[in-house]
Each structure stands twice: as C-alpha cells, then as structure tokens.
Amino acid sequence: MTILVILIPAVAGILSTLLPFRKRIHWEIFLECAVILNSILVWYLLLHHPNSTFLLAHFTGDLSICFKVDGMGMTFAGLVSALWPFATLYAFEYMTKEEHERVFFLFYTITYGVTLGIALAANLLTMYFFYELLTLVTVPLVMHTLTREAILASRKYLYYSLGGAAFAFIGMIMIIVYGTTTDFVLGGILDPAKIGDRTNILLFVYVMAFIGFGVKAALCPFNSWLPQASVAPTPVTALLHAVAVVKSGAFAILRLTYYSFGTDFLQGTWAQTVVMLFTMFTIVYGCSRALKETHIKRRLAYSTISNLSYILFGAALMTPLGMAGALSHLVFHAVIKISSFFCAGAIIHQTGRNYVHELDGMGYKMPCTFGIFTLSSFALMGVPGLAGFISKWNLAQAAVDSGNVTAYFGIACLLVSALLTAIYMLTIVVRAFFPVGNFDLATLQGMKDPNWKMLLPLFVFAFFIIAFGVCSRPLTDFFHDMATGLYSFQ
Numbered sequence: 484m485t486i487l488v489i490l491i492p493a494v495a496g497i498l499s500t501l502l503p504f505r506k507r508i509h510w511e512i513f514l515e516c517a518v519i520l521n522s523i524l525v526w527y528l529l530l531h532h533p534n535s536t537f538l539l540a541h542f543t544g545d546l547s548i549c550f551k552v553d554g555m556g557m558t559f560a561g562l563v564s565a566l567w568p569f570a571t572l573y574a575f576e577y578m579t580k581e582e583h584e585r586v587f588f589l590f591y592t593i594t595y596g597v598t599l600g601i602a603l604a605a606n607l608l609t610m611y612f613f614y615e616l617l618t619l620v621t622v623p624l625v626m627h628t629l630t631r632e633a634i635l636a637s638r639k640y641l642y643y644s645l646g647g648a649a650f651a652f653i654g655m656i657m658i659i660v661y662g663t664t665t666d667f668v669l670g671g672i673l674d675p676a677k678i679g680d681r682t683n684i685l686l687f688v689y690v691m692a693f694i695g696f697g698v699k700a701a702l703c704p705f706n707s708w709l710p711q712a713s714v715a716p717t718p719v720t721a722l723l724h725a726v727a728v729v730k731s732g733a734f735a736i737l738r739l740t741y742y743s744f745g746t747d748f749l750q751g752t753w754a755q756t757v758v759m760l761f762t763m764f765t766i767v768y769g770c771s772r773a774l775k776e777t778h779i780k781r782r783l784a785y786s787t788i789s790n791l792s793y794i795l796f797g798a799a800l801m802t803p804l805g806m807a808g809a810l811s812h813l814v815f816h817a818v819i820k821i822s823s824f825f826c827a828g829a830i831i832h833q834t835g836r837n838y839v840h841e842l843d844g845m846g847y848k849m850p851c852t853f854g855i856f857t858l859s860s861f862a863l864m865g866v867p868g869l870a871g872f873i874s875k876w877n878l879a880q881a882a883v884d885s886g887n888v889t890a891y892f893g894i895a896c897l898l899v900s901a902l903l904t905a906i907y908m909l910t911i912v913v914r915a916f917f918p919v920g921n922f923d924l925a926t927l928q929g930m931k932d933p934n935w936k937m938l939l940p941l942f943v944f945a946f947f948i949i950a951f952g953v954c955s956r957p958l959t960d961f962f963h964d965m966a967t968g969l970y971s972f973q
Contacts, residue, residue: 700730
C-alpha cells in the first residue's frame with residue numbers, strides 16, 4: 484500500500500488531463516475524490532503502521548529504493564495528507580481566473596505523491612531521490628503564469644534547489660562510505676571504526692549537507708528564491724511556503740541530524756555551533772525583512788523564512804526535546820501558515836489587491852477572511868491558547884534544557900522574532916479593521932468574502948489552530964516518545 488499512495492496522485496493527475504470530462508464540475512469531483520481517497524489510504528497506513536520495509540528497487544550493496552512507516556514518516560505524511568484535500572478544494576476556485584488549469588493540477592497533484600515519497604522513505608537514498616523529484620515537479624508550478632517574473636523565479640528556484648541538492652549529495656555519499664547502513668535509525672548510523680581520524684571532515688560534510696537541505700528550507704543566505712516564488716498562484720505559494728517544499732527541507736535536516744549522522748557524534752562540536760548560528764541569524768533576518776515588505780504574499784514569505792529556522796534551530800539543539808519541539812513547530816506552523824496564505828490568496832482573488840496599504844477597511848467587506856487571518860496572526864505571534872504558542876514554548880524549553888550557551892542566544896532570537904511578528908502581522912489586521920483618515924467604505928463596493936470552496940478550508944484550518952492550542956498534549960507526547968526512543972516504530 485505504501486507505493487500505492489505515492490502512485491495514485493500521479494495517475495490521477497495524468498488522467499485528469501487525458502479524460503474527456505464534459506463539465507468542469509466532473510473534472511473537479513474526479514480530482515478531489517482521488518486526493519481524498521489517497522489521504523484515506525495514507526491514514527489507514529499510518530494507523531496500522533506496518534513494521535516491515537517495502538523494497539521497490541535494489542541497485543547494489545545497501546543502495547535501494549524502499550519505504551517504511553516510522554514515527555517521523557507518520558508525522559510528515561499525516562500532515563501532508565490532512566492538508567492536501569483542502570488545498571485542492573481551495574485551488575479549484577482560485578484557478579478559475581488562471582489559464583492552463585489542467586496542466587497546473589497535473590503537477591499539483593503529482594507533487595502530493597512525491598512529497599509522500601519523501602515522508603515514507605526508509606533510507607537516505609530514497610529520500611534524496613524524491614527530494615530531487617520534488618524540485619522537478621514544482622518548477623512548472625512556479626512558472627505557471629509564464630510571465631517574465633514567473634520564469635525568472637522558477638529559474639532561481641531550480642538553480643538554488645539543484646545547488647543545495649549537490650551539497651546534500653556529498654553528505655549522502657559520506658554516510659554510504661562511513662555508515663553501517665543507509666537506513667534511517669534513531670541515533671545515527673556512523674561506524675566509529677570507519678571514521679578514525681576523519682571526524683572533522685565528517686563534521687564539515689554535515690555542515691555542507693545541513694546547508695544543502697537548508698536551501699529548500701530557506702536557510703539564509705540561500706533564501707532569496709522563496710519570496711521571488713510568490714509570483715506563482717497562491718495555491719502554489721501556500722504549497723511551497725507551508726507544506727511540501729520548505730517542510731521537506733526541514734524534514735530532511737531532521738533525518739540527517741537524528742537518523743543519519745546522529746546526535747552523539749554531532750553534539751558539542753563546532754559543527755553544531757555553526758549550524759545553530761545559521762538558524763539564529765535566519766530567524767531574525769526573516770522577520771526583519773517581513774517588517775519592511777509591503778507586498779502581502781512576500782511579507783508572508785519572509786515570515787516563512789523566519790519560522791522555518793525555528794524548526795532548524797530545534798534540530799540544531801540535538802536533544803530529544805529539541806527534536807520534539809522542531810516536529811511540533813513543523814506541524815503547527817504548516818497549519819498556521821497555509822491558513823494565512825489562503826487568506827491572502829482570497830483577498831487577491833476577490834479584490835486584485837496585493838499590497839498592505841491597499842487593505843484599508845477591507846475587514847468590513849471580507850469579515851470571514853480577515854477574521855481567520857487575525858486568528859492566524861495571533862497564532863504566528865505565539866499568543867497562548869493557540870497552536871503557535873505550544874511549539875514556540877517547546878523550542879524555548881528545549882533550548883534551556885540543552886545547557887548549550889549558544890542556545891540561550893537562540894531564545895533571545897525567538898523573543899525578538901515574536902515581537903517583530905506581532906508588528907508585521909497586526910499591521911495588516913489594524914489596516915483592515917481600523918482604517919485611518921477619511922476612509923469611505925463606498926470605495927470597496929462589490930468586494931466580499933469568497934465562496935465556500937475557499938472559505939471551508941479556512942474554517943477547517945482555523946479550527947485546528949485553536950484545537951492544537953488547547954489540546955496539543957497527545958501530539959506533543961507522541962513527538963517526545965518518538966524523540967526519546969520510547970515509540971516502538973522508529
């Protein structure tokens with residue numbers, strides 16, 4: 484069944500372009516049913532979590548393409564499969580004003596299966612294969628509008644991603660040479676007998692691989708592709724910024740750190756300090772640039788850059804609590820950020836307005852959209868009672884518990900980021916509900932909330948933002964058990 488959940492989206496995407504649907508609604512129903520069916524199969528697989536490994540292809544030695552359901556895979560696959568049906572529903576309405584819809588949904592749906600391939604990979608080679616494939620299937624999405632800006636953005640995204648993957652490839656080679664296996668094993672797979680006096684070389688390679696996978700996670704200074712990619716349609720930018728692409732980079736770094744190199748080998752070394760400094764700088768840099776940005780989607784893109792490094796900061800702590808905190812922010816930030824991006828997309832779709840200074844008074848015309856955007860803003864700030872607070876608290880607690888002096892400066896970065904996040908998010912909210920000057924609502928005549936296809940996902944995400952804030956204990960306990968090795972399916 485593992486290979487089935489990867490193949491179904493690809494087959495459905497291809498058939499959606501070939502089958503002669505008489506009406507658009509029939510085409511929509513076909514795609515939505517395929518995505519929902521796949522998500523049901525994913526959750527069936529996760530709940531039954533078979534402990535066996537599915538071998539798809541064997542090359543030589545330990546090199547093979549195979550899949551396995553473990554705790555990390557369950558987390559990422561569960562997140563992706565829960566969000567994708569709602570993202571697809573939202574995209575149906577949003578793309579009515581765009582051309583080449585069928586080509587768009589071909590790659591959009593295939594991306595679902597490829598992302599699941601990353602989540603369910605049993606070893607480093609399989610993850611790397613699907614990681615590269617993810618780049619190839621998302622480039623057409625970035626350049627979908629075929630404007631000059633979109634083509635330039637897709638080129639930069641491609642060059643950066645391939646360059647980062649080259650660095651990550653070196654890390655994979657070193658794991659093959661100096662590891663006991665390529666399979667993911669909690670605690671790492673390096674063989675001390677093979678390492679000998681090459682410790683510093685391996686640490687250097689780890690830093691290179693961290694940065695390489697970090698390119699997709701928008702680690703500074705390799706982050707400029709992400710704001711530029713906001714020229715793509717909002718379903719794509721939400722996909723890039725909240726679920727598939729950037730989270731795949733963060734997920735790969737967690738795998739690399741905790742399941743390949745291992746924290747026993749990395750903790751307390753200069754390599755840990757280096758990667759932690761990268762993440763801390765990116766946290767502050769991202770929210771500082773968001774504060775300056777006036778374009779709605781680019782502002783949210785810089786916010787994503789900052790928040791992704793929260794996850795990477797948790798990974799760099801190299802403790803069980805750090806891993807648990809990173810996973811909680813990976814999940815909670817995805818829900819918060821896809822909600823805020825979809826709100827921004829609804830605004831652009833309904834009004835054609837793209838800049839913060841154009842939003843005066845629109846909260847009265849689009850109360851549902853801006854109400855949910857306000858909730859997302861509070862969650863992103865870390866207001867208690869909402870999902871964002873839980874993950875940020877977990878990360879701060881992990882930093883204190885680590886006893887690492889550098890990590891204490893990381894806490895300061897989290898606090899600075901929370902303050903700047905409040906400013907750049909609430910600026911939009913205040914403008915929408917409390918316009919300044921002699922504002923006349925008549926200038927917003929005809930503007931209103933979108934239809935149910937776009938609103939339903941927003942209300943679902945809003946529910947989970949609150950639910951995770953008030954009842955996160957089962958999920959965070961699962962992350963803690965997994966990080967400490969107590970969970971049986973590692």
